[in-house]
Amino acid sequence: MIVVEEYVVPDSRSESRLMDFAALHFKSLPSRSSSKKAIKRGEILVDGVESSAVTILKPGEKVTLVDLGLTPPKAYELKLEVLFEDDFMAIINKPAGIPVSGNRYKTVVNALSFNLQQSGEADALKWPKPVHRLDVPAQGLLIVAKTAGSLMQLGKQFQERKIRKRYRAIVAGKTKASGNIQMPVNEQDAVTEYQTVSFARSLKTGYLSLVDLRPLTGRKHQLRIHMADLGHPIVGDKTYTTDQPLLKGKGLFLCAVELDFDHPVLQTKVHVSINHPDKFDALLRREAERWKKYKG
Numbered sequence: 001m002i003v004v005e006e007y008v009v010p011d012s013r014s015e016s017r018l019m020d021f022a023a024l025h026f027k028s029l030p031s032r033s034s035s036k037k038a039i040k041r042g043e044i045l046v047d048g049v050e051s052s053a054v055t056i057l058k059p060g061e062k063v064t065l066v067d068l069g070l071t072p073p074k075a076y077e078l079k080l081e082v083l084f085e086d087d088f089m090a091i092i093n094k095p096a097g098i099p100v101s102g103n104r105y106k107t108v109v110n111a112l113s114f115n116l117q118q119s120g121e122a123d124a125l126k127w128p129k130p131v132h133r134l135d136v137p138a139q140g141l142l143i144v145a146k147t148a149g150s151l152m153q154l155g156k157q158f159q160e161r162k163i164r165k166r167y168r169a170i171v172a173g174k175t176k177a178s179g180n181i182q183m184p185v186n187e188q189d190a191v192t193e194y195q196t197v198s199f200a201r202s203l204k205t206g207y208l209s210l211v212d213l214r215p216l217t218g219r220k221h222q223l224r225i226h227m228a229d230l231g232h233p234i235v236g237d238k239t240y241t242t243d244q245p246l247l248k249g250k251g252l253f254l255c256a257v258e259l260d261f262d263h264p265v266l267q268t269k270v271h272v273s274i275n276h277p278d279k280f281d282a283l284l285r286r287e288a289e290r291w292k293k294y295k296g
Helices: 018-025 032-040 108-115 148-159 222-229 278-295
Strands: 002-008 044-046 062-067 081-085 089-094 124-130 139-147 164-172 178-182 191-202 206-215 254-262 269-273
Touching (some): 002 018, 018 032, 018 044, 018 062, 032 044, 081 269, 089 108, 108 124, 139 148, 164 222, 164 278, 178 222, 191 222, 191 278, 206 222, 206 278
Parallel strands (some): 139 254
Antiparallel strands (some): 002 062, 044 062, 081 089, 089 139, 124 139, 164 206, 164 254, 178 191, 254 269
16 A cells, blocks of 8 residues: 555634545545545545545544555557656646546546556556646646655645646736736635736737736636636636637637646756647737738
């Protein structure tokens, strides 16, 4: 049995069920459904004891996610772009439209063993595991652990907000030069910094803005919710676009383009960056040309 992640329940006035706590804290469990299944399999322990999803946690209790050495998933033969890899971890470019994990065959988790080398370390995981989440329609950099030690250390860095991420997006409307968004997401504190890169005129939205987004917290759908609340929803976001025309047909214009953090074992600096997808430039160019054609 390998300890994957571990957290101590903090002092709080409100009670928390094990199910809710696991879904919120464990980075290697990307959804409530996966947290529920892990509890059923006995992979989440409270002070070393198996518990039910509705168990009420008490301050000071230790909640642990363990790897019981279950059967590895069947490999999904999808070629992934691997930006970095060693015996401890890897960074891949997740394609848009592919879920990181879930109760299906075509996931990034199932494709990892097809693309990455098995670690030779003593605490090697039976199969590589993503350390964090990335929305299904989004593309970009995803950190993957290949050993139990790396999974623990990277999870700790995420918890302590030491992993710096930058996203590139196209949003509706004309944004300010820069800004700091502090609005709760799912009743939790959430902070996002943004900086405008460029503009293009658009017949449907007046302007489109190319922006860099830096989440200082890691809430689910944080960037999408924050930009929509600001009045500048991310182009192609069917969930959070309400007061702007939805430009359809090319997916969500959101990509994780840069990562900065400390290597979980070697303690060296890791920096990986990619360009935003070609479709970003194509959309801005097309919208600018249409504006010029019809508005002069």
